[in-house]
Amino acid sequence: MTEEHLIRRILILDDDSDYRRLLLTHLKKLFPGTELVEYDPVANGVPGDAFDWAAYDVLLLDYYLCIHGVTGLDILQANRKNALFPATLMLTGAGTEEVAAKAIRAGVYDFIRKDRLDKNRLVSAIRLAHKKHRLHLETLREVTSQSKAFNKAIFYRSLELAGESADEKVLMLVQLDRANELQNELGLVLLTNILRHLSRMCLDLLDKAGTGPAITRLSDSATAIIMDQNGTLETLAGRARQLCEALAGNPYVYQDRVYPYTVSMGIVPLREITGTAEQIIALARADCDIAKGSPGNSYHIHATAYAGAIRTDSPPPQPEALTVPDTPAKPDISPAPPSVSMPTVPETSHPHPVVEASDKPTTRGQKPAAPDRRSADRKIEVTKDEAVLDERQLSPAALPIKKAFDENRIVQTFQPVISLVSGAEATDELFVVSLQLVTTSGAVQHADNILQAVDNDAFKKFVDRWMLREAIARVIKNEARKTIFLLRLSEASLADAYLFNWLRQHLASVRDKLTEHSITPLISADGFLHRKKQAEALMIYLKKTFGFGFALQANGPLEELHELTHKGLFDYLIVDHFKIPEMQAFVPVKAQKQDLLASLKAAGLRIVTDGIKDANELTEAIHRGVDYAMGPFVGDEITQIDESSNLESFEIT
Known part of the structure; x- marks a missing residue:
């Protein structure tokens, strides 16, 4: 499908009726399948709040509108937050507006002097502007659909309302172990990058599982996720264990150096949970503290006996272990059975060599040698x-x-x-x-x-x-x-x-x-x-x-x-x-x-x-x-x- 067929409607907003007709004549030949609409700002006034900008794919906007105190730039400024505003090309007779148009190029895809306009320039400018704007809208729709994952205000409000939701939601808090020691050894920048790495993995895997995860960072060493439970507590435990396995098999790598880490996960099913976001997060932190008693990557589900750990000093799981089930109610790996007396549930399918139970190892595998070490x-x-x-x-x-x-x-x-x-x-x-x-x-x-x-x-x-x-x-x-x-x-x-x-x-x-x-x-x-x-x-x-x-x-x-x-x-x-x-x-x-x-x-x-x-x-x-x-x-x-x-x-x- 050619670009002109994708352009449904073009709006021409210009005070000069002769120039509007000239553009119409050319555009009918250049874009035969496109509806062309004229708008006279002198006769109709500046388009108001109710004007349907979304009905147009491309706007040809004049700078001088013969309206006192209003220019084409003012129309752009008034609509700069309107995500549905069309791809805009600014036209002007002559003068200093050229540099003004360059200055706001983030909102205008091209500036064209009327006395230098020819049909080839016009066609290429319209097609390019429409293509760029379409890609921008696709990106914007993707970000908008997941914006709650990264807007902290929305995240906290969603957490407080989750207990009242008809859908069963879960808060998962993922806490880096030995964060202070890692910070002292590696510095805050690398510590932050490790947290981003594990957050990316959690987000990707939980998204593939269809849980609709929303994620935000709580501190330099902790990230929080709100997601759909999508199944029973056994399903949730199985999913948590798969995350532990995936993180164990994928340490952070930077400049060919391996930076291992372990995490503790506190998981709070939010059904009928009420309180402030701070109080709910405190529950998850307490579950992280319980999980931290087990070596390796570990988890604990609030107010249940579901808990488990994946030791990270053994050979990493095969790549297929990273796949979170598409059908969350039937995970590929069976969940850990409840056990009140033993929070760590060993896995028979993955052998774990002995790890000292006194605490989690600071590093495993290749120990990173920090360059330019001070005394x-x-x-x-x-x-x-x-x-x-x-x-x-x-x-x-x-x-x-x-x-x-x-x-x-x-x-x-x-x-x-x-x-x-x-x-x-x-x-x-x-x-x-x-x-x-x-x-x-x-x-x-x-x-x-x-x-x-x-x-x-x-x-x-x-x-x-x-x-x-x-x-x-x-x-x-x-x-x-x-x-x-x-x-x-x-x-x-x-x-x-x-x-x-x-x-x-x-x-x-x-x-x-x-x-x-x-x-x-x-x-x-x-x-x-x-x-x-x-x-x-x-x-x-x-x-x-x-x-x-x-x-x-x-x-x-x-x-x-x-x-x-x-x-x-x-x-x-x-x-x-x-x-x-x-x-x-x-x-x-x-x-x-x-x-x-x-x-x-x-x-x-x-x-x-x-x-x-x-x-x-x-x-x-x-x-x-x-x-x-x-x-x-x-x-x-x-x-x-x-x-x-x-x-x-x-x-x-």
């Missing part, structure tokens, strides 16, 4: 520093925030930053990273409220390291993408002598995975001035050692701004959009007659304008030579930036 004294120093946060010194307002970190109810958010320039840099994806908190009832608290409660230096450093670790792990996992994360770094961390060692420890084995500026701490002007000497030393070290970039957020006096940036330590400058004209009107004494904006750009500083609210402000920013833009018009904060992969969404949470 024991230095490791102890770093570990001690990371444990410095004393909850007894936290304020009553800070304690719930710390608890949310411990339970992994803090998620990162990503504010899109778009490029207003052409060339290689325009291909970079930039995001300003912040955070939000999901309460146990599923409500969301945003960064301003959270950071107000982070009221002492120790807690601020704790938050900064969490932000850095999460962003570093994302960069490593998606090294093929050129993504730059701008993360706010507090004044406390600028003077943190332990931060050097902390980064050295956690980046030792993955240093080559970081691209230039992929991690870019964002520093306030006030914080930099208060800790200038220490901040400069930190910046020089991190730029030289790890390729970090640095961004300055400043809206103070212009002469001060020139002094802050003249040493060349900053790579990005974020200022409010109203500050840009002032920068162009100000000529620093030492700037060789260049205005401040021009001198900063000549020195290699990339200018980011913040607070863009409409198309006019965006167009003005482009005219004034700004490099990047962010704000409500550009895009709202998001919690997922990888629509192509469900697992990537899991990795953010």
Whole structure:
């Protein structure tokens, strides 16, 4: 089937009736099987909320609409959250709108000057836009259908409502054993990757079993899954044992090194279970503690005698053992019989050599040799520093925030930053990273409220390291993408002598995975001035050692701004959009007659304008030579930036 046959309807939204008729004449010949619809914005007004955009596959949208205060960009902005908005090509007579269209290319598939339009260009642009948009919608439908698996607010709310559901649901908590020892030996980045690896396996196997799993990460060492029970408790026990076998046979492998691990699973059937999400998770944690008494990968089903373990020091099961039955009520492997006195049920079909029952082995098989190992004294120093946060010194307002970190109810958010320039840099994806908190009832608290409660230096450093670790792990996992994360770094961390060692420890084995500026701490002007000497030393070290970039957020006096940036330590400058004209009107004494904006750009500083609210402000920013833009018009904060992969969404949470 050809592409034009897939295009059912094309909408032409243009104030020029002659041009609409011209397009109709050409398109009837080029797309004979497609319905063509005209829309006159002058006669009919701007399409309202009730307009059925979903009825069209492609929109040809004029920039100038001869409606006071409204352009084609405003229509796009009003519908940017509408997933059913058609693939859009923007048309314009001439002028500065070309660069404006480039700036919002995330919403427009192509920009075409009317005076340069020919039928070949028109046909290829429509087909390509429709194809890309169709693929985008397919991806969006896939993510939407499973979004509950990675939205922590929805996950917690689903957990609380599961006991009232007509379908029998189950909570499965999968906890890494010896997490603290693994963290000390391997670092938090590799520990996080191990958790992702086992989470991927659990998600894939449970999905194949038809249980409809929804997954979220509870902590650095635990992941939680809500799923359909799909059968009896015996069926559930058999499925848990199969997961244990699959995990035993598939240790995490990174750069040809094998990183074995064991897990304990706490499983809570949710029928008639009521309470807050926190209380229900506490039940699963208690079952994990019971399961942990058995060597190997182990499980325990709440309030039952169903329990079992698969020892992991024996030869791994054959690949077919990884297959979870398509018919959950009739698993291929029979369930463990109930046994009150013996929670560990040995399997006759899989021999298990003797393992000391005192505790689970830290490693099995090939022991990973961590590269670039530091001395024991230095490791102890770093570990001690990371444990410095004393909850007894936290304020009553800070304690719930710390608890949310411990339970992994803090998620990162990503504010899109778009490029207003052409060339290689325009291909970079930039995001300003912040955070939000999901309460146990599923409500969301945003960064301003959270950071107000982070009221002492120790807690601020704790938050900064969490932000850095999460962003570093994302960069490593998606090294093929050129993504730059701008993360706010507090004044406390600028003077943190332990931060050097902390980064050295956690980046030792993955240093080559970081691209230039992929991690870019964002520093306030006030914080930099208060800790200038220490901040400069930190910046020089991190730029030289790890390729970090640095961004300055400043809206103070212009002469001060020139002094802050003249040493060349900053790579990005974020200022409010109203500050840009002032920068162009100000000529620093030492700037060789260049205005401040021009001198900063000549020195290699990339200018980011913040607070863009409409198309006019965006167009003005482009005219004034700004490099990047962010704000409500550009895009709202998001919690997922990888629509192509469900697992990537899991990795953010």
